[in-house]
Amino acid sequence: MAEENQTTHKRRVRYSGKYPKKFEEKYKELQPEKYKDTIEHVIKKGNTPAGMHISIMVNEILDFLKIQPGETGFDATLGYGGHTKAMLQCLNGQGHIYATDVDPEESARTRKRLEEAGFGEDILTIRLQNFCTIDEIAKEAGGFDFILADLGVSSMQIDNPKRGFSFKVDGPLDLRLNQEAGISAAERLAAITKDELAGMLYENSDEPYCEELAKAITDEIRKGNRIDTTTKLRNIIEKTLDFLPEKEKKDTIKKTCQRTFQALRIDVNREFEVLYEFMEKLPDALKPGGRAAILTFHSGEDKLVKKALKEGYRAGIYADYAKDVIRPSAQECAQNGRARSTKMRWAIKAE
């Protein structure tokens, strides 16, 4: 009987899956030209479509920069090119924008997208270069009338599991803005000492559990276990904070994951060092009366920008600067959750 059952039982054909498996195949949003309705629907719901980045505080930036046709500008952080495009439109076909980004993958896509939108090399020069080389580009351009820096990472980078920026999806623990240069976060962790890691977590992200985490991570590596995926790092964070009371555990783990990933990202991309260099070179890159706007996303960045602008003002280099930060409107934050932590500062070079 058993034998008969076995022979009559037909093995179910393996369900190959209604949903595509790879990130590239996963979302209709990744082909915005083909699925315009899906894109609009996702944005209306307050989300960022995969493969896109919604530019933040565009109106506030344009109101401040007061771009005129014929001017020359610099977009330090090209990203998806949303701000670049808005600034190019202000030029009305006359003038030029130079833009930098260190991400070869995304900047190639943006270059193509902007070219297709009618912004070719005659009006836009895109360089795969760190924005701390602003002095070289300013020399070539003859100085800038306006400059924008929208710091940090783009939604495309965060959403792509291959980049390792998000603790919410499994992927290699990379966190580099340019995966072709430098070392990944996994490689950095493999060689770091406990004290250095504790210092990194504290200084880059004010992580209150920096000592506990540094010990847990370096102990794990000493045992010969590599921490080379986002999930492995998240699991260690969860295990380390398991002692917390149940009611605060979930929320604290989420915030500690965010802070730990941010601290590592800042470290592997030398974000404070390059921002410091950029702020030092900013005054000389601006023409007299030139305007600069900077968007930051965490307190370490904002403190650095604020200090540099204040010192420049006191030294008479800037005629004016933002004494208080400008925040996105409540409406913008409701429509784009990623805008919530944004702070804008600005300065005007003395004549």
Ligand SMILES: C[S@@+](CC[C@H](N)C(=O)[O-])C[C@H]1O[C@@H](n2cnc3c(N)ncnc32)[C@H](O)[C@@H]1O
């Ligand atoms: C927040 S996104 C910019 C989004 C862009 N403003 C838009 O509207 O689409 C930041 C971008 O800056 C780039 N970036 C970060 N640090 C950089 C640096 N030091 N030099 C050049 N590009 C950098 C990142 O690779 C990322 O593409």
